[in-house]
Amino acid sequence: MEHPGFFERAGPYALSEVATAAGAEIANGADPAVKIDDVRPLFEAGPSHISFIDNKKYLTQLDAxxxxxxxxxxxxxxxVPAGTTALITKQPYHGFARALALFYPAAMQPMVATAGAPPVDPTAVLEAGVMIEPGAVIGREAQIGAGTRIAAGAVIGARVTIGRDCFIGPLATVTHALVGDRVIIHSGVRIGQDGFGFAMGRTGHLKVPQIGRVIIQDDVEIGANTTIDRGALKDTIIGEGSKIDNLVQIGHNVIIGRHCVIVSMCGISGSTELGDFVVMGGQSGTVGHIKIGSGAQVGGASHPTHDVPPGARYFGTPAKPLRESAREQAMIKRLVARDKDSYEDGTPEPEEG
Structure with a gap:
């Protein structure tokens, strides 16, 4: 059975209503009565959907x-291609945020559990052998598989699905997520909160509703106090068998492949994609919207700013191929040593300024 989703969608609305909410003008010749029933990315949108573009690097997606x-x-x-109506505005991303709020008015304050309900909501479905410790909260329509243990004080949000033989640690929260089998989620983990999405402006920053999910596949382990944001429009995905250390931040729309290793205090920015068997060293991080190829390794405290090829080993800030980074470090060391020797020989130090 298809998952019912985590947010109730309003509408449909006439194109004129959507344009008004978004603060946009309808291009000449368009029918303002056409019905729009959802908000989607350019590459997924169909005839009844509204989308947006605010970065010219996505013009090819606009064309298609x-x-x-x-x-x-x-x-x-x-x-804008034939068959698509242009909604013209100086700030498309702001308009997109307002359109999302129109269709998903509850997304700003998503429901975790029903007010006044018992700790385990009567609509939740628990298979045989599920263990619920004192103080845990199970939201409405949640589903939990056989052999799974929910530790004291943990919160499982509405409609969350958790597979079999999992462990959800004390005080962890899991919302807006579909979790596979044999997943270990340690104490204090936060999964499914909204991503850090704002339409920036000179008079303030407009919050963008986040309506995606978190998908955690089988045999994943997530360390204490790690946070994984739900997607904005699409899903944040953690691939099968991946191991994530304590105190890791994973932004919205991130895709992590199978059997990756993400070491403590790593930060992965929104919409970054990691292939299979990627290793991210401690205190490393990425900018958003880049790809780390399968089998690549990023050294501790290193920060890629562009795509990393499969199998590559990168180090430094900004991160570079390991040999190149090592040569640069060696050259700097030789220069410092040469200058130090010249000062010790009595050569006057250069004057500042």
């Missing part, structure tokens, strides 16, 4: 989109 309407800046309104 099947969206019924798209929020665009005036300069690219003529680029």
């Amino acid at each position: 989109t099947k969206a019924g309407a798209c929020l665009v800046i005036p300069a690219i309104a003529d680029r």
Whole structure:
């Protein structure tokens, strides 16, 4: 059976209503009565959906989109393909945030458990052998598989699905998530909170509703006090067998492949993709929207700012291939040693300024 989702969608709305909510103008010749029933990314949108573009690097996706309407800046309104209505605005991302709030009004304060319900909601489905320790809360329509243990003080949100033989540690929270079998989630982990999404502006920053999920596949282990944000429109995904240490931050829309190792205090920015068997060293991190190829290794305290090829070993900030980084470090060391020797020989130090 298909999962019912974590947010109730309002609408459909007439195109004119969506445009008004988004603060946009409908391009000439469009039918303002056309119905729009959801918000989707450019590459997924269909004739009844609205999308947006605010970065020219996605123009190829705009060219191919099947969206019924798209929020665009005036300069690219003529680029919108036939069959898609341009909604013209100087701030497409702001308009997108307002459109999301129109269709998903509850997304800003998602429900975890029903007020006044017992700790284990009567609509939750627990298979035989599930162990619920004192103080745990199980939200409405949650599903928990046989042999899973929910430790004291843990919170399982509404409609969350947890597989068999899992362990959810004390005071952990799991919301907006689908969790596989044999998953270990240690104490204090936070899974499924909204991602860090804001439409920036000179007069303030508009919060963008996050309506995606977190998908955690089989045999994943997640260390204490790690946080994994739910996706904005699509899902945040943790691949089968991956091991995540304590105090790791994983942003919205991140995709982590199978059997990756993410060491403590690592930060992975939104929409980054890791292939299979990637290793991220302690205190490393990435910028958003890059890809780390399968089998790649990123050294401790290193920070890639561009795609990393499969099987590569990168080190430093900004991260570079290991040999290149090592040569640079060796050269700097030789230069420092040479300058030190010259000072000790009586050569006056250069004057500052």
